[in-house]
Amino acid sequence: MHKTKVRVVEDVLDANNTIARANREDFDRAGVKVVNLMSAPGAGKTSLLERALDGLAQQGVRPGVLEGDVQGSFDADRLSLLHVPVTQLNTDGGFGGECHLDANMVRSALPSLPLDEIDLLIIENVGNLVCPAEFRVGADVRMMVASVTEGEEKPLKYPLMFRACELVVINKIDLLEHLDFDLDRFLANLEQVHPGVEYLLTSARTGDGVEALRDRLVAIAARAGAAA
Amino acid sequence: MHKTKVRVVEDVLDANNTIARANREDFDRAGVKVVNLMSAPGAGKTSLLERALDGLAQQGVRPGVLEGDVQGSFDADRLSLLHVPVTQLNTDGGFGGECHLDANMVRSALPSLPLDEIDLLIIENVGNLVCPAEFRVGADVRMMVASVTEGEEKPLKYPLMFRACELVVINKIDLLEHLDFDLDRFLANLEQVHPGVEYLLTSARTGDGVEALRDRLVAIAARAGAAA
Numbered sequence: 053m054h055k056t057k058v059r060v061v062e063d064v065l066d067a068n069n070t071i072a073r074a075n076r077e078d079f080d081r082a083g084v085k086v087v088n089l090m091s092a093p094g095a096g097k098t099s100l101l102e103r104a105l106d107g108l109a110q111q112g113v114r115p116g117v118l119e120g121d122v123q124g125s126f127d128a129d130r131l132s133l134l135h136v137p138v139t140q141l142n143t144d145g146g147f148g149g150e151c152h153l154d155a156n157m158v159r160s161a162l163p164s165l166p167l168d169e170i171d172l173l174i175i176e177n178v179g180n181l182v183c184p185a186e187f188r189v190g191a192d193v194r195m196m197v198a199s200v201t202e203g204e205e206k207p208l209k210y211p212l213m214f215r216a217c218e219l220v221v222i223n224k225i226d227l228l229e230h231l232d233f234d235l236d237r238f239l240a241n242l243e244q245v246h247p248g249v250e251y252l253l254t255s256a257r258t259g260d261g262v263e264a265l266r267d268r269l270v271a272i273a274a275r276a277g278a279a280a
Numbered sequence: 281m282h283k284t285k286v287r288v289v290e291d292v293l294d295a296n297n298t299i300a301r302a303n304r305e306d307f308d309r310a311g312v313k314v315v316n317l318m319s320a321p322g323a324g325k326t327s328l329l330e331r332a333l334d335g336l337a338q339q340g341v342r343p344g345v346l347e348g349d350v351q352g353s354f355d356a357d358r359l360s361l362l363h364v365p366v367t368q369l370n371t372d373g374g375f376g377g378e379c380h381l382d383a384n385m386v387r388s389a390l391p392s393l394p395l396d397e398i399d400l401l402i403i404e405n406v407g408n409l410v411c412p413a414e415f416r417v418g419a420d421v422r423m424m425v426a427s428v429t430e431g432e433e434k435p436l437k438y439p440l441m442f443r444a445c446e447l448v449v450i451n452k453i454d455l456l457e458h459l460d461f462d463l464d465r466f467l468a469n470l471e472q473v474h475p476g477v478e479y480l481l482t483s484a485r486t487g488d489g490v491e492a493l494r495d496r497l498v499a500i501a502a503r504a505g506a507a508a
Contacts, residue, residue: 092321093409093438094430122410122440126433149440151379151410179437180408181321182350182379201429201452202322205354209407210321212350212377224429230458232485257460 068187071155075162075190082167084116085273086175088153088191090213092206093179095199096223098127099256101174104266105136108172111266113273116170118161120178122149127176139164143178152183155190172273181210185217193272197221200228204238211245219250221265226255296415299383303390303418310395312344313501314403316381316419318441320434321407323427324451326355327484329402332494333364336400339494341501344398346389348406350377355404367392371406380411383418400501409438413445421500425449428456432466439473447478449493454483 079086091097105115116137119128128140141161143150150157158175165173175191177184185194196217198206201224207214214220220242228235242249252268254261307314319325333343344365347356356368369389371378378385386403393401403419405412413422424445426434429452435442442448448470456463470477480496482489 092407093434094320094427121437123438124433124436126437149410151408178410179320180379180410182377182406182408199322199429201427201455205352206321208352209349209354210351227429227455227458230455 065186068155071159072188072190075155075159076192078162079167079173079190079192084167084170084173085275086173086189086191086193087269087272088175088177088184088189088194089197090177090181090184090194090217091179091197092181092199092202095179095197095202096256097176097179097197098130100197100221100223100254100262100265101131101176102134103256103259103262104269105131105134105174107266108269111270113172113270114170115172115174115269116165116167118158118165118173118175120153120157120176122151122178137166137170151178151180152187153177153189154187158189172269174269181206181213185210185213185215192275193218195219195221197223198238199224200231200233200235200238204234204241207238207241207245214242214249215246217246217249219252219268220246221252221254221261223254223256225253225260226258293414296383299387300416300418303383303386304420306390307395307401307418307420312395312398312401313503314401314417314419314421315497315500316403316405316412316417316422317425318405318409318412318422318445319407319425320409320427320430323407323425323430324484325404325407325425326358328425328449328451328482328490328493329359329404330362331484331487331490332497333359333362333402335494336497339498341400341498342398343400343402343497344393344395346386346393346401346403348381348385348404350379350406365394365398379406379408380415381405381417382415386417400497402497409434409441413438413441413443420503421446423447423449425451426466427452428459428461428463428466432462432469435466435469435473442470442477443474445474445477447480447496448474449480449482449489451482451484453481453488454486 125140
């Protein structure tokens, strides 16, 4: 990559960070904690949210979702069945579609978000293990879902993503017995790129580990630092 | 997306297409057919290639691989065990890494490719269902691998990718009995975004369908139009 390109990229990321900070200030002012949830396509983000968001209200946390997709509103339609406020953000715009959410896209969705009625906003990013990790959107916490069907070497192949997240949710563990996936090797690879990072084992299908994920979301919503 | 951004994007894609045509002319001159192989992370591109490339030589086709990854050479190392020429192309360069191969990256790798010694070049793209479909690299054929673990709605969520490909390889069918995946619904979604597109059912793990994929690669290598 030659120097001009590097400078253009740095400018883009710098502008993005400025807007991300503005988003963060707006979220803080509203007393809303924000999770940027990322994964490869089909790792199970939406299925996990269907399980984990259900029951959050009983624990005193009112969730909302900002659903990022290239096109369509399949996941938003699924989540709205939970009677949780869901805002759809599509990244297609004449072009083939952006492969990630950036701070400005999230900013454009702010007026549609009922920030006064929620405590925790989950931003479900576009399914992609590269660019979503490069663009901050103003979240308190970055979290990712890795499916055991994707193989053990993914932390080594997409290190920025695994390094960017404070929690790695290892999903589809109900399939472990049918796969050659070596969990210990995956965890060693994860430790290599992000030493000490926390992880959870889950199955959105059986519900295994979902309670721990829900507890984690409750804890994030309760973190100090919010204005309200 | 406002107009300026659209114009910048069009310029980028226009420049990319120009370089892709130059690549294509070089491939044609060398008599090499080229497949741009795409998928989400962990759909099984490399495992399928390990199976399908083995035995190609006996059918008179000498394959080569250009391996695209953000970082590392795990897949290239695996494929080089087949005694097939493999060239690694990494997309990280100071930035977090590009999420796709473009024509210029492929062009930069041309001097490392033994075009005189191969008949078929497989370009294994970065694992991503969005941008790889937007950037032509000079291939004769675009092909994708969709894993049944990713869910039925993927053609609707990433339509450009499914529309760009002339063959969709539906992989990991050995897991079908352990999933809620509805193959008929997936095929209906595929037909909706890309009517009449061909597909193959495969399992890189059991070898199911690999012979059909290999036959398909042989047929591509034998297509008319090459200069040599």
